Amino acid sequence: MAQLPTELKGWIESNADDLDERADGAASILPRLAGADVLRIGVPRAQGGLGGHINDVVGAIADVSSHSLAAGFVFWGHRTFIEYLLQSPNERLRDRLLPDLLSGRRAGGTGLSNAMKFLSGVEALQIKAAAQDGVRTVTGKLPWVTNLRVAGFDVAAAVQGEGGSTPFVASLSSDSGGVKRSPDLALMGMRASSTAAVDLDGVRVNEDDIIHPDAGVWLPQVRPAFLGLQCAMSIGLARRSLAETELRLNKNRDVLAAEVDALSRDLDVAEGQLAAGLLDARFIAAPAPLFRIRLQLAAIVSGAVQLELAASGGQAYLSEPGRSFQRRLREAAFVPIITPSLVQLKTVLREHERRQAIVETA
Template identity: 50%
Template sequence: MSTNTHGRLPDGLRDWLQEHAPALNDGTSDDEALLPALAAAGLFAIGVPQSMGGTGGSTGDAVEAIAAVAEHSLTAAFVFWGHRAFIEYLLASPNAALRERRLPALLAGEHAGATGLSNAMKFLCGIESLQIESSRTGDGWRLDGKLPWVTNLRKSGFVFAAAVSSREGEPPFIVALDGRHAGVSRTADLDLIAMRGSNTAALNIDGALIDASDVIAPDARDWLPRVRPGFLGLQCGLSIGLARAALAAAQARCSSARATLQDELDAVGDALAKQVVALLDGLAAQRFVSDAAALFRLRIALADTVQRAVQLELQASGGRAYLADPQFGFARRLQESAFVPVITPSVTQLQGELLKRAQAQARAA
């Protein structure tokens, strides 16, 4: 199967996602089947240069692809985001040998990629310290620590990115670790209330030995601000797709008895469209590298749009929304919408970072 770069999914994948969305959400699905299904549609190659095995296009095209998947299943889109974010790290890495070694299996969906950098993004904002430490061992490093929440840790094989602090006072750096690496272990899946087919677990790192061939970026503080727009921009695709799905369902169910909702439906739809344009334009112009606050505000605004859209779907659906009917989809979208504000960086964390920046500007003035 193939897809274009405007977020339209091939019929086979769309039907597959629609059929499996309830099971992906409640964890009764075959979670090994998801990654190959997305890869077969060519989704992981979108926004990856042709010279590196992709189909070209932009990061914005990848955002739209994630949004298209999120319209049918936020679990599938969440896995897609984690996998595609790891690919983005490899594209931005100066370690060409690592990219050439890892990228083909990731594009083919044969090996899962996990972002693992939620802790690092919070570290960059001063919210928390890095949770993995390194110590020098000859030509390499020994790593110890834990990542409490990582998605797409596929049981048949995965590779993840992690930010690492140095006991010797070297700059923190970014590494790629394979799930089969000695000293790396995965817990059982976290007991989530929804999105249980996302292979989300904790990682323990106990004496894992690496060398320069495993380093994605040698200086995390310099590299992270440059990849943060991709990390957060791709993540925004989750909100975009879920909001579109809820608004479409609300519109379809907005009978004449509920026509009073139409003005609000139009207003939320217009707001969403403007937010998408602002996101894609900012990514294309690389504006968010220097103006991270604008991206933070967009992420917050999109999370709010999701909540408004889901509530409109509830109001348009009436009592039917409260019936246990997996094919109706509202109960699943309601659970999915509850996850949007807490995905790292959470809305609360982003609001705190914006407040901190505003206070710093006020003091400087």
């Protein structure tokens, strides 16, 4: 994994439990990430970044997530929105938003969970466009978006075109009329992730706000980054739980060593498959292997946390000695439900395999 600056790593580690349990640290996460320049990883130097590849971003998000999934979740949401701009043909939008995003002055939310389910045929788009007298507006709801900082945010949304026309992807500003952020959702954990809902009521959208005019063309291109960076959260959490388990493999619990080694090998393989697929862009045309990697990583996270519990024994169930483990247990419970959820991915893969079987027998 990428190495975090020592100061950032120390801050996240010392605040991880509070970031999980309390919302009042939410305003600190993004400025801390920006101050360490990790938001610039994988962004071209010509656009204010440090250069590098999307795999470098995976490493950085994994490293942050190994200390706090709340911070990793914010990092994922923000950096994924940046990736949308990097892959957008709209240079004016990119030039307008990117400086404040890279500096942490402004938050970015992915907002495309519904769109990714739409792309896989799981559900219809929840935001609709209308046009009157040459003015385009959008109305609908984003029920669950992270990194919606109260101080100001921009969020991506896939919109059904007016009159059933081509769906498009737009960037919507918290400063725009008709954009209303809910209070933070009452999550079981990761309370400092600024996760909320957004109601959109007649929000004006012009050409300068369009990330891409054709969601059906653009979403498959950006989906590998969306899911690949999401996988980084699982990688970081699994690595940390396995490392904590190894620290506890004394003479009374060394019976777990073989299971730790096997799970670590599985994690290495999954990481390698993810990196290779992101490097050669194979997931754009063939997303099913990426879905399977996401499923496998979720299983590895679950196994790693259970091994940490077994190695920790009764101390894990005590409030103070087990506080950090209990946080990781809550974090692991979140992994299966991040959109697309494991149930949604399994549903899509089942349909993919059914169609493939029909083709092969035809």
